[in-house]
Amino acid sequence: DIQMTQSPSSVSASVGDRVTITCRASQDIDNWLVWYQQEPGKVPKLLIFGASTLQSGVPSRFSGSGSGTDFTLTISGLQPEDFATYYCQQANRFPLTFGGGTRVEIK
Amino acid sequence: QLQLQESGPGLVRPSETLSLTCTASGGSISSSSYSWGWIRQPPGKELEWIGSLFNSGSTYYNPSLKSRVTFSVDTSKNQFSLNLSSVTAADTAVYFCAHYSRSSNWFDPWGQGTLVTVSS
Numbered sequence: 001d002i003q004m005t006q007s008p009s010s011v012s013a014s015v016g017d018r019v020t021i022t023c024r025a026s027q028d029i030d031n032w033l034v035w036y037q038q039e040p041g042k043v044p045k046l047l048i049f050g051a052s053t054l055q056s057g058v059p060s061r062f063s064g065s066g067s068g069t070d071f072t073l074t075i076s077g078l079q080p081e082d083f084a085t086y087y088c089q090q091a092n093r094f095p096l097t098f099g100g101g102t103r104v105e106i107k
Numbered sequence: 108q109l110q111l112q113e114s115g116p117g118l119v120r121p122s123e124t125l126s127l128t129c130t131a132s133g134g135s136i137s138s139s140s141y142s143w144g145w146i147r148q149p150p151g152k153e154l155e156w157i158g159s160l161f162n163s164g165s166t167y168y169n170p171s172l173k174s175r176v177t178f179s180v181d182t183s184k185n186q187f188s189l190n191l192s193s194v195t196a197a198d199t200a201v202y203f204c205a206h207y208s209r210s211s212n213w214f215d216p217w218g219q220g221t222l223v224t225v226s227s
Contacts, residue, residue, distance in 0.1 A: 001170075032212065034211075034212070034213045036214075043203065043216075043217040043218065043219060043220055044154070044203075044214070044217055045215070045216075045217075046213055046214070046215035046216075049208075049211050049213045050211065055215065087153070087154055089154070089156075089213070089214075091211060091212030091213060092212075094159075094167050094169075095156055095169045095170060095171070096156040096159075096212060097156065098153050098154040098155070098156070099153065100153045101153055101154075
C-alpha cells in the first residue's frame with residue numbers, strides 16, 4: 001500500500017495568513033493526488049484533484065502543487081471558514097489511501 | 108444536484124454483519140456517469156477507503172477488508188449497500204458513502220456519514 005504522510009499534524013494561524021500543508025507519498029504517484037477539507041462536524045469536501053486542479057466552486061486562495069512523492073496545499077489569505085482539517089489522498093492505485101490529516105486552528 | 112444519505116443500524120454486535128445503505132437523490136444510481144464508494148473514519152483517526160463500485164458493476168475492495176466486504180446495488184430504490192461481516196470493535200467508525208470519479212479516483216459529494224458502533 002502507498003503510505004501518505006501529512007505534515008504538520010496541526011497548525012495555528014490567523015485570518016489572512018498563508019498556510020502550507022505538505023503531503024508525502026511513500027511511492028511515486030505522479031500527479032495523482034487529491035485534497036479534501038473537512039470542517040468540524042461536516043463531511044469531507046473535494047478541494048483539489050490531479051495535484052493542482054481546483055474543483056469547481058473552490059475559492060482561488062486554495063492552490064495545490066507537486067508531483068512524484070511531494071505535494072503541497074497552500075491557502076493564501078486564510079478565511080474564518082478555512083479552519084478545518086485537510087486530508088490528502090493518493091489516487092494512483094488501489095488501495096486508495098489517505099493522509100492522517102492536518103488540522104488548521106485559529107491562533 | 109446529487110445528494111447521498113447513509114442509513115442503517117447504529118449499533119452492531121461483535122461477530123455480526125454490519126449493513127448500510129446509501130440512497131441517492133438528484134441522480135440515478137444506474138447512470139453510466141456514476142460510480143460509488145464507501146469510506147470510513149474511526150473516531151479520532153484518519154479516513155480509510157473501503158472500496159469502490161464502478162458503473163460497469165465491477166467492485167474493488169480494500170485488501171485489508173476484502174474477505175469481509177460486499178457491495179450491492181438496488182436500482183429500483185436508487186440505493187447501493189455495504190455489508191461488512193464478522194465485525195469487531197475495530198470496525199467502529201463513521202461510515203460515508205460517496206460519488207466516486209472513476210477517471211480521477213476522487214470522492215465527491217459525500218453522504219453525511221453514519222456512526223456505527225460495534226459493541227455487545
